Amino acid sequence: MDITKKERDCIVVIHDNSKPLPLRLSDVAGLMNIKPPTAHELINRLLSKNIIKKERGMITLTDYGNEIYSEIMMAHRTLEIILTRSGVNSDKACTQVEKVDYLMDTSSIEKLLQTIGNPDKCPHGKPVHAV
Ligand SMILES: [Zn+2]
The missing domain is CATH 1.10.10.10 (Winged helix-like DNA-binding domain superfamily/Winged helix DNA-binding domain)
Structure with missing residues (x-):
């Protein structure tokens, strides 16, 4: 992105x-x-x-725009999960992650997701794989 x-x-x-x-x-x-x-x-x-x-x-x-949206959300929610699991309050996690989610490399995020056991929802109950 x-x-x-x-x-x-x-x-x-x-x-x-x-x-x-x-x-x-x-x-x-x-x-x-x-x-x-x-x-x-x-x-x-x-x-x-x-x-x-x-x-x-x-x-x-556009289709491409929707793809970018999905990638941003996957990065956002993956990092949110890692932060909240580490003890960060979920609202604080959300505001911090907004600053970096769009900069992350998607294949790295996929590796992080695997490392944390492929959860399908973020701390707010939203899907990691959003469409
Ligand atoms: Zn959030």
């Missing part, structure tokens, strides 16, 4: 708020608490990386 923290947050916002209706630019700006011109720039970057698509103003993840 070759993305910034802002792009990571935007991918998660778009994925997690796409139902019942896909988001529009103003929704993304509101949910991310950024100004519309900033959201516009961010959206354009994600469009040029083929991570999202925009149809009639509605913004959704």
